[in-house]
Amino acid sequence: xxxxxxxxxxxxxxxxxxxxxxxxxxxxxxxxxxxxxxxxxxxxxxxxxxxxxxxxxxxxxxxxxxxxxxxxxxxxxxxxxxxxxxxxxxxxxxxxxxxxxxxxxxxxxxxxxxxxxxxxxxxxxxxxxxxxxxxxxxxxxxxxxxxxxxxxxxxxxxxxxxxxxxxxxxxxxxxxxxxxxxxxxxxxxxxxxxxxxxxxxxxxxxxxxxxxxxxxxxxxxxxxxxxxxxxxxxxxxxxxx
Amino acid sequence: xxxxxxxxxxxxxxxxxxxxxxxxxxxxxxxxxxxxxxxxxxxxxxxxxxxxxxxxxxxxxxxxxxxxxxxxxxxxxxxxxxxxxxxxxxxxxxxxxxxxxxxxxxxxxxxxxxxxxxxxxxxxxxxxxxxxxxxxxxxxxxxxxxxxxxxxxxxxxxxxxxxxxxxxxxxxxxxxxxxxxxxxxxxxxxxxxxxxxxxxxxxxxxxxxxxxxxxxxxxxxxxxxxxxxxxxxxxxxxxxx
Numbered sequence: 001x002x003x004x005x006x007x008x009x010x011x012x013x014x015x016x017x018x019x020x021x022x023x024x025x026x027x028x029x030x031x032x033x034x035x036x037x038x039x040x041x042x043x044x045x046x047x048x049x050x051x052x053x054x055x056x057x058x059x060x061x062x063x064x065x066x067x068x069x070x071x072x073x074x075x076x077x078x079x080x081x082x083x084x085x086x087x088x089x090x091x092x093x094x095x096x097x098x099x100x101x102x103x104x105x106x107x108x109x110x111x112x113x114x115x116x117x118x119x120x121x122x123x124x125x126x127x128x129x130x131x132x133x134x135x136x137x138x139x140x141x142x143x144x145x146x147x148x149x150x151x152x153x154x155x156x157x158x159x160x161x162x163x164x165x166x167x168x169x170x171x172x173x174x175x176x177x178x179x180x181x182x183x184x185x186x187x188x189x190x191x192x193x194x195x196x197x198x199x200x201x202x203x204x205x206x207x208x209x210x211x212x213x214x215x216x217x218x219x220x221x222x223x224x225x226x227x228x229x230x231x232x233x234x235x236x237x238x239x240x241x
Numbered sequence: 242x243x244x245x246x247x248x249x250x251x252x253x254x255x256x257x258x259x260x261x262x263x264x265x266x267x268x269x270x271x272x273x274x275x276x277x278x279x280x281x282x283x284x285x286x287x288x289x290x291x292x293x294x295x296x297x298x299x300x301x302x303x304x305x306x307x308x309x310x311x312x313x314x315x316x317x318x319x320x321x322x323x324x325x326x327x328x329x330x331x332x333x334x335x336x337x338x339x340x341x342x343x344x345x346x347x348x349x350x351x352x353x354x355x356x357x358x359x360x361x362x363x364x365x366x367x368x369x370x371x372x373x374x375x376x377x378x379x380x381x382x383x384x385x386x387x388x389x390x391x392x393x394x395x396x397x398x399x400x401x402x403x404x405x406x407x408x409x410x411x412x413x414x415x416x417x418x419x420x421x422x423x424x425x426x427x428x429x430x431x432x433x434x435x436x437x438x439x440x441x442x443x444x445x446x447x448x449x450x451x452x453x454x455x456x457x458x459x460x461x462x463x464x465x466x467x468x469x470x471x472x473x474x475x476x477x478x479x480x481x482x
């Protein structure tokens with residue numbers, strides 16, 4: 001059973017003002033819930049149907065049982081999926097650690113689905129952090145959270161002043177551009193920064209000028225550009241090669 | 242000026258029943274229009290604002306000038322973008338030609354955005370045809386058309402009985418699966434078939450058994466799977482390598 005205030009509170013996560021400002025974000029579905037319970041994120045509250053609770057060895061203290069019709073009112077998905085949890089956003093403290101790894105930098109990725117797919121792709125290739133410009137879509141947008149398919153629980157997304165951050169990094173700064181060195185003949189260093197730009201404008205000039213190693217995915221056909229998530233996947237695949 | 246019947250007709254393309262059955266599909270925006278005019282597709286009718294017409298050397302015979310408020314009523318985009326055209330669907334005749342090229346096969350791709358991105362990615366890597374199962378999203382879904390960013394005009398999408406089609410192909414049948422030969426150590430033949438499966442179920446059993454060369458994108462992190470369009474891009478990038 002859920003009370004009116006809780007219902008209103010969770011429904012308000014459909015609005016940007018709310019999910020941007022709250023200290024918690026929402027995850028939905030048994031698969032995401034399983035990964036959440038295995039992570040070190042703090043679950044503030046969860047609402048689950050009897051069906052979900054019965055799959056657990058015991059009912060966790062933070063779970064309130066709700067009826068199917070109640071979950072239908074709470075969900076932001078097209079179809080409610082057994083469980084909804086309110087999770088505390090991670091507080092990332094101190095300077096960003098760059099040693100010995102590749103850090104992905106996103107300059108103005110606007111589309112929530114694209115951002116979610118990029119986070120998931122970064123996770124596949126073993127990256128554990130992404131640094132984003134303030135105008136990149138928020139990783140707490142419910143659409144982003146869902147499209148990461150759980151990777152949001154493993155990859156830290158940090159908002160930073162990109163020029164300042166990039167200038168302080170003493171390592172190769174790779175940038176995906178239309179005219180650079182072919183990724184097929186470039187061996188990417190294990191430690192570095194990889195910048196992916198906005199879907200239509202690419203990497204913006206102040207950041208473009210900080211790139212030490214412009215790289216390109218060779219084109220064999222006629223499409224004008226590649227989707228940002230696809231480009232990220234191809235470059236990270238070459239990096240891990 | 243546009244009359245009521247035309248208005249109703251174009252608005253009806255918002256509904257699947259309509260865009261699936263009509264012999265025309267809709268494209269929008271000056272960029273897509275430019276590529277359309279350079280293609281061999283037949284434009285049955287177009288509606289454009291004065292702003293767009295003034296960018297042209299002359300007003301094409303198929304263009305009706307409309308006011309901004311009229312275009313706003315016609316558009317399927319969030320914001321109307323100067324021009325909307327009704328384009329005749331291509332009739333693809335005769336058997337599918339497989340000689341000397343890679344043909345992409347999609348087994349049940351459901352998400353329109355994913356399908357559009359896959360078509361665009363195939364175009365980037367020089368593929369000119371994709372064969373899809375009947376339950377794959379329609380390439381004439383307005384969301385798919387827009388997300389191809391013009392590639393729908395260059396890549397043929399053919400619906401076929403996949404098991405029958407694949408069985409008739411005498412060439413390597415590559416399939417993207419979770420446990421196959423690493424694409425990093427596999428040299429893909431220039432001529433072949435590449436099968437990409439459904440977003441959550443992968444390639445289905447009757448088709449799985451027809452794969453001669455199962456291939457895998459090695460995983461270095463913890464994501465459970467890669468997005469279908471990202472996987473397609475990584476494999477095609479390796480194929481062109």
